[in-house]
Structure formats: C-alpha cells, structure tokens
Amino acid sequence: MSQPLLEARDLTKNYGTVEALRGASFTAYPGEVVSLIGDNGAGKSTLVKCLSGVEQPTSGTLFFDGEPLVLDSPNSARDLGIETVFQDLAVAPDLDPAANMFLGREILKPGVLGLLGVLDKKAMRRQAAEHFTRFGATLQSIDVPIAALSGGQRQSVAVARSVAWASKLVFMDEPTAALGVVQRERVLEVIKRVRDEGIAVVLISHNMPEVLSVSDRVEVLRLGRRVARFKASDTSVEELVGAMTGALTQEDAA
C-alpha cells in the first residue's frame, strides 16, 4: 500500500486517573474512507481530538506524510488541511450558519476597511449559501442563530463547514447520528464526493451497514486500543461486532 497520510502510534491519553487511550494506533491513507468503530467509551472521540490538535496525547507519536508531527493546537492541524466534525459539533449557537462556517476564517472587506478588521458579511453569506446547497444542508434561512436550527440541521452545518476547508483529511465523529433518512444519504454522498476529490475521510459511526457501505477500510478500537483492521469489502457486520466486543481479536492490529 502507499504511504499513510496520517499515522498514530501507541497513543495514550489520561484524564486524571481515567485512561481514555491505552496505546492506540491509527492509520489513514490518502484519498480513502476509513471508519473508526468501537463501543461507547472505546476512545474514538478522544483519538480524534488528539489527531486534530484539540487535546495533546499523554504519550505516543504522530506521522504526517511519513514525517513526525506534533499537533500543539487546532491551528496546526488546520494548517495541514485537516478538518473535524466533532461529536459535540463545536459550533457557536448564537451565531448564524454563515458566521459559523467562516469562524476563524472570516472574509474581510477589501482595502482600508479590511485592514481595520471589517467583515465582508455579504460575501461570507453568499459563499456559505452556495456551499450549504452543494453539500445538502437544508436550511430555511441563513441568518438565524444555529441554536434555532434542528439538531440534524446543526449537524449538516458542521459537516458542510468541515468539508469546505479540508484539503487532506476530514474527521467526522458520528456525523449522521441525528440525521433523517434523506440527510443521512446526503452526508454519505458528501463523504464519497470528498473522497473522490482525493481527501481522506475518517468516519466514526455506530451504524454498521452505513460503515460497510461507505468505507474502504475499517479500524476497530476497544478499551483505548486498536484491536482489529479490516478491508470493508471482505468483512461483515458479525465480524465487526465481534471485534468491538472482544469476541474476536487480530494478532497484528495493535
């Protein structure tokens, strides 16, 4: 196989006495969809946070394009083209969808006004609207606070935001959890479309048929450790569930 785009080796993460990760490894190859699955509390979200610079692992190493990497802030991940849909979405509920999409990347007015930090709200609204349309976020209105949207709409906004900016890799921590049938299909479409543009997608989901339908590979996390890796085309729901519950282990996975 080609060189991994992002690789984590033996990550541990302790929150006080809680060991959220106990030597977890993870690999994502360029342009693939890889699912990260595991039971509740297996450490999936913690791993994603460590890989997007939000949390610093207690120990372990990261590699990006084969080079050792330290992610000391969310910005260093973003600079590498890594975007994340967090499980808790991490949106500002009082800001509207366009403001959320451009949060931290505001477009400023040209000229002197821009130097003074004046926002070009119109441009941001227009681009955001285009973008939401393209990525199937269904919103009645683009200038209401996010808090006034439904849970699923909020999730769509978070997904649209991440794929808008990613150039290498997108983490999606349960992006379809609150979605209706139509929106769920759209997100899966988006995932495939993003993959076809050569951007790797890491999908976290508890929905096994969804995982098998969209992924190229699957990695399984159990009790803070990687316990199995599969090619999606030659595994089954039974096998995945077996790996998640510990009924089945792979020797070489960790």
Next chain:
Amino acid sequence: MTTDEKTTLSTLPDEQRTPLLKRLTGANTLWIGLVLLVLVATFGAIRPDAIFQVTTLQFLLAETAVLLVLSVGMTFVIITSGIDLSVGSVLVFASVSSAMAMNAVSGGDATNAGWGVIAFGLLVAVVSGAVWGLLNGLLISRAKIPPLIVTLGSFGAAQGAALLLNNGSNVSGIPDKLNRTFGSGTYLGIPNIVIVAAVVTALGALLLSTTRFGRYTYAVGSNEEAARRVGISVRGHLTKVYLLAGTLAGLAGFMGNAFFRVAVVTGHETDNLNAIAAVVLGGTSIFGGMGSVLGTVFGVFIPAVLEKGLVIIGVKEFWQPIAVAIVLVAAVWLDQTRRRARNQR
C-alpha cells in the same frame, strides 16, 4: 433528487434573508427602545413643560455620558459571558491619577494649565485604566480565575490604590480650559461631554457589529470551546476585551474630571452595578453570546429617565431603584425563558 418540503438554499431568492421587520421585532433591542420611548412619552404627557426643558435634557445627558462609556466596555465583557465589577474603581483610580499627574506637571495646581497638560492628563487616565484592564484580562484568561473573583479583587484594589494616592481626599486643580470645553461646553446645544460619549459609543457599536473583533467576542461568549477549536485565540481575545473595558473606564474617569472639576474618590461604588444593569436591560444576555451596544444605550437611559421623571412628576425618588429592579429582573427572566425554550430543541 428527492424533493423536500423545506426549500433548499439554492431555490431561495437573494440570500433568503429574514425580512428586516421580522429581524427587528425578533430582537430585544426594539422592545427595550419602545419601553424607553413609552417612559419618555408618559412623563412628557404628564409634565411636558418640565421634561422637554433644554436644561433638564442637557443635564440628563451629561450625567449619563460617563455611565454610557463604562457600559459600552461592559457590553463587550458581558457578551463574552464575563463580568467586570472593577469599572467604577478603575474610573476613580484613573480620575485621581490623571488629576494628580496634571497638577504635578503644572507645579502643584493645574487650574490654569494649557492643552499640553490636558493631553498628558488624558493619556495618564487612559493608560492607568488600560493597565487595570490588562491585569484583569491576564488573570482571567491566563490564570483561569473566574471574572467575578478577579474583578471583585480589582474593584477593591483599584479603589484602595486611588485612596492611597491622595490620602483619601478628592483632587482639585482640574484645568479650567478642560472644564470649559469638555465639562460644561456645548455644541449646538449638546454638551460636549455627550458628544464624546456618543462618538465612543458609535465606535463601540461598529467594533462589535462589523468587525472580526466583534465576531470573536460573540463566538467566545457563545461557545468558548468551539472558538478554541476553530483556532481563535480565546485567551488573547478575553485579555483584549477586559483591556478595552479598563481603557474605557480610564476615559470615563477623565470625562468625570472635566465635568465635575474635581477628581472625586467616592460616589462610584455602584457604577459597576449600574453599568451591568444598563447592559442587561439593553438585551445583552448575561449568559453571553448575544447583545448590542444600541441596546445598552437604551439600557443606560431607562434608569436615568425614570429617576428624572419620577422626581419631576412628584413621586418620591426612592421608587426609582425599585422600578429599575423590576424592569431588570423582568429582562433577565425574559432572556432566560427564551434561552431555555431554544435549548430544548
């Protein structure tokens, strides 16, 4: 393609913005503005001769100008879901140190000093306010001490320091020039001090509503963790917001010197509460993430108009704080019920 009952963005014309009228009526600001208007109209109907007297209005405005400047800074702080209890003490500190500095460079009495000394006094006031603000900001953002505690500390410390500076007495010797122009001077009938406050307020409103600084202020107050995850320097931003509040308190101290012709060390103990009340009355959420400077302007004038109005129509002025309290609690209650309804979705 599946058809949805909802309209997708692409099918909506012209950025599908909510109509202006709906946006306005949905905002607290409009209602607070109406409350103010009703108050003025009511008092005006009862005693038109007294309320619409030029001197009454001038005095009302001038007195409110200092509080308005404090409240503009407080608006930013509260939108970040913080609080600043120190503004009144910082005002006193800035006012005392500025007056003493002007006296010091004029050989002990600055009464006849010129513009150079006045400019120096302004600088001292603004810088000393800024230093307190910076201290607040660093303790809150770096040491992670809650704003309530940090600013409760500086509330006491700045007041104490101001008293130490001049042994607990007021400082006189404010330049006549300063008082004649900015203190009692008027332009087209508007007190100059009010014009200064209006300019500061307008700049504050623009900063909050049109710039990236303002947007980050809302973002940090709305969801600090989300702001951090999109790479906003939350610590840096909080520091700047408290710095702004301190700087404006310094400026307010200088304005007070110009208006009262003396740097007073007492009488500002409840400025912090008045500013907080004004901001919250104006529809800024005490929970952060929401609010406006325009609302704060209305919020500053409601207690002031109540006070003047009640006096003029002959109601005991002791009713004023009670009336303000009722409006204040109602405003917060309204905000909270709205939030709860929203967060349940």
